[in-house]
Amino acid sequence: MRKIYSIGVALILLASCRPSININKDATAGNAEFTNYLAIGNSLTAGYTDGSLTVTGQLNSYPKMLFDQFSMIKVHGAVGKFIQPLLTSDNGYPGPKYILAMTYNPCNPADSSLGPVPYPYPLNNSADATYSATVNNGQINNIAVPGIRAADYKVAGYAQFAAAGNAPYALRFYNNPGTASPNDELLFMVHNLHPTFFTMWLGSNDVLLYATKGGQGIGDGTATPAFGNFYNPADITPVSAFDSCYDLALNSAISTGASGALINIPDITSIPFFTTIPANGMTLLRQGQADTLKGYYASKGITTSFEVGSNYFMIQDHKGLTRQAVPGELILLTCPKDSITCRGWGTTKPIPDSLVLTTDEIQNVQKAVIAYNAFIKQEADLHHLAYVDMNTYFSKMPAGITYNGITYSTSFVTGGAFSLDGVHPTQRGYALIANEIIRTINAFYKSNITSLDVNKYNGVTYP
Numbered sequence: 365m366r367k368i369y370s371i372g373v374a375l376i377l378l379a380s381c382r383p384s385i386n387i388n389k390d391a392t393a394g395n396a397e398f399t400n401y402l403a404i405g406n407s408l409t410a411g412y413t414d415g416s417l418t419v420t421g422q423l424n425s426y427p428k429m430l431f432d433q434f435s436m437i438k439v440h441g442a443v444g445k446f447i448q449p450l451l452t453s454d455n456g457y458p459g460p461k462y463i464l465a466m467t468y469n470p471c472n473p474a475d476s477s478l479g480p481v482p483y484p485y486p487l488n489n490s491a492d493a494t495y496s497a498t499v500n501n502g503q504i505n506n507i508a509v510p511g512i513r514a515a516d517y518k519v520a521g522y523a524q525f526a527a528a529g530n531a532p533y534a535l536r537f538y539n540n541p542g543t544a545s546p547n548d549e550l551l552f553m554v555h556n557l558h559p560t561f562f563t564m565w566l567g568s569n570d571v572l573l574y575a576t577k578g579g580q581g582i583g584d585g586t587a588t589p590a591f592g593n594f595y596n597p598a599d600i601t602p603v604s605a606f607d608s609c610y611d612l613a614l615n616s617a618i619s620t621g622a623s624g625a626l627i628n629i630p631d632i633t634s635i636p637f638f639t640t641i642p643a644n645g646m647t648l649l650r651q652g653q654a655d656t657l658k659g660y661y662a663s664k665g666i667t668t669s670f671e672v673g674s675n676y677f678m679i680q681d682h683k684g685l686t687r688q689a690v691p692g693e694l695i696l697l698t699c700p701k702d703s704i705t706c707r708g709w710g711t712t713k714p715i716p717d718s719l720v721l722t723t724d725e726i727q728n729v730q731k732a733v734i735a736y737n738a739f740i741k742q743e744a745d746l747h748h749l750a751y752v753d754m755n756t757y758f759s760k761m762p763a764g765i766t767y768n769g770i771t772y773s774t775s776f777v778t779g780g781a782f783s784l785d786g787v788h789p790t791q792r793g794y795a796l797i798a799n800e801i802i803r804t805i806n807a808f809y810k811s812n813i814t815s816l817d818v819n820k821y822n823g824v825t826y827p
Contacts, residue, residue, distance in 0.1 A: 391433070393440035394811030396623050401434055401442050402505055402559035403427035404550065404617060405627075407788060408797075409508035409565050410533070414463070415480075415785035416456030417510060417533070422448050424791045424821060427506045427563065429798040433813050434561075448506040449495040449537040456483055457492045458532055462784035464777070464827055471706040478777070478827070479701075480784035495536040502539070507553050509534045509546070513569040515601040517547040517609045518593040525594070545593075547609075550616045562617050562624035563801065565754075566610060567740070570601035571732045572632050576787070578696060578718040579682055579725030585732065600728060603735045610736075614743055625750035625805055628737040630758035633694060633726055636776040637786035639762075641695040646675040646710055657711060661686075677710035679720045686714045694721040697776070697786040750808035757800045765796060767818040772796060780823040791821035 403409050403425075410417060411425030422428070425448070434442035451457050462480035469475035511531045516522055523534035523541035535541050539552050574581050581587070581598030590596045595605065617624065632638070648654050654670035661668045661678075668678070668688050676689040689695075699719040703709040721729070737755055744751035761781060764771040772793070773779035776786060781793040789797065795818040802813045 389812055390438065391436045391441070391814050392812040393437050394806070394809040396805070396809040396811055397440045397560040398434040398437060398442045399440060400505075400557055400559045400561070401427070401431050401446070402553065402557055402562040402617070402622070403430075403508060404562060404613065405508040405565040406512045406569050407508070407510035408568065409506065409563075410510050411794070412510050412788045413783040413785075413790060413794075414456075414461040414788070415783075416459055416461035416483075417451065418454040418456060418461060419451040420454050421791075422450055422506075424794065425506065425508075426794040426798040426801070427508075429795060429816055430563065430801060431505070433798075433802060433816065436814055437811075445500065446505045447500050447503050449504060451492045453487075453492070455485055455487050457487065458530060460484075460487060464784060464824060466827075467701075469705055470702050493532065493536065501556075503557055504537060504553060505557065507537075507550065511569060512546060512566075513573075513595075513597075513601060514566045514606050514609045514613065515570055515593075515595050516545075517550070517566075517613045518545055520545050520592065522546050523549075547612050547616055550613060551619065554616060554620055554622075558620050559617075559622045559624075562622050563627060564614065564617055564624065565627035566613060567606065567629045567736045568632065569597075570606055570736065571629070571729050572787070573597045574600045575632055575721060575725075575729050576637065576696065576698075578716075578720055579722065579728065580718055583725055583728030583732075585728075600732045603732065603739070606732075606736055607739045610739060611743065614747070618747060618749075623749065623809070625752050625801060625808075626740050626744045627752040627801065628740045628755050629733050630755050631730065631733060633721065633729055634758060634762055634774060635787060636774050636779070636782045637697045638694040638721060639774065640697050640776040640786060641699055642674075643689040643691070643693045643695055644674045644676045645695070645704075646677050648672055648675055660712065678712075678714045679710070679722075680714040680717045681720070681722045682717050682725060684717075689720070690723060692726065693723055694726065695719065696721070750804050752801050752804045754797070754800065757797075767796065767799075770819055772818075777824055784824065790823045792818050792823045795821045 411421035413421045428446055431442050431446040460483040463483050464478050465481045466476055467479040510533050521543050522545055523538040527535040538549050574583050577598050583600045585602045587595055587599035587602055595601055651672055657670045658668050679689045680686055696719045709715050741751055762774045764773040772781040783790045795816045799815045802815055806813055
């Protein structure tokens with residue numbers, strides 16, 4: 365069972381209450397038409413949180429939040445229902461969600477802390493394996509698929525193929541799961557719904573899967589399809605392939621004349637999955653410890669630098685070399701805490717390369733994100749669509765983003781913006797995202813859409 369690094373949790377201080385004066389204005393659509401809204405994306409758009417998908421997560425996805433705000437517009441606002449392929453439970457799908465519970469250090473049973481653990485109750489996969497395509501005449505407003513990449517939009521039979529890889533979500537609601545590509549399904553949904561407005565947030569997984577696997581795949585942009593149009597998920601999608609697939613999906617989205625907003629890709633290396641375990645997290649209390657370690661590695665021909673206090677962990681890099689980490693390198697959240705505290709990982713044994721992002725691997729990730737975002741911006745300008753710069757917005761989050769007296773950050777658990785998997789936001793995090801999308805839409809389309817009250821949504825749930 366996968367273990368996740370656990371940390372102690374501090375109490376969250378309540379913000380002091382102070383009166384505020386708000387001047388309410390009627391919500392207006394401006395130059396946009398929000399009558400029929402379609403959301404295109406991956407797990408972030410589906411409402412994924414705490415390492416899994418739940419019905420509560422779906423009902424609090426940022427597209428559902430946007431639809432609710434669009435519905436407040438009296439003229440050209442959203443009408444009817446916002447249809448999602450809803451699950452039936454909160455246990456997690458297709459795997460268990462994480463919950464916050466007490467964890468214990470096997471080396472020192474007295475050392476306990478709150479940390480993420482898998483939800484212990486049975487999953488309802490049998491009940492959630494299918495979704496009736498006849499609901500509301502097949503209308504679905506949120507066609508996001510967890511795990512999907514822009515590169516997958518040309519893969520024929522994607523839903524069947526993804527299900528074989530234990531990601532069966534698309535299989536539940538795709539109209540033609542046997543042979544259709546995601547772009548075929550997008551076209552079907554577009555011509556069924558005739559959206560007047562859409563949001564598209566694609567591309568994170570084209571680089572995220574490489575990063576969360578510790579850079580084990582091909583990251584320099586030279587990857588080729590494993591077969592057909594399918595790229596190995598551990599590889600970074602080449603820029604040319606990304607551009608081609610993104611353009612294909614976008615042209616499908618606008619094929620009935622819809623306007624919309626394109627959301628770019630955040631710098632994923634700034635999220636808690638990569639920043640919670642510090643690369644210099646080795647603490648030595650005595651000079652003798654430092655001298656012993658230095659001598660141990662010197663006998664192996666490895667030069668190190670150890671001193672009393674904080675030190676960089678020993679790692680194995682992608683070339684198979686054992687060395688000390690350097691500033692800026694990242695240890696993944698999936699690195700087991702008990703392997704560090706009990707088995708000598710990071711001190712007498714290097715942390716495996718699959719759990720480390722080295723400097724050059726980080727550069728591969730950031731180079732791809734910059735190139736992807738440049739193309740998304742180009743597409744937004746070409747088709748006169750709003751461009752939501754989520755990359756810049758996320759870059760502000762480590763320092764904290766304050767909403768109505770409460771500050772949210774990327775700090776694991778205590779920051780409130782990210783859930784227990786360290787990758788996906790909490791409900792409050794999704795509300796922050798929704799507000800940034802609304803702010804951009806308002807500026808671009810001259811609309812006046814009401815923002816959300818972020819603080820009314822759930823953050824990390826404490827036991």
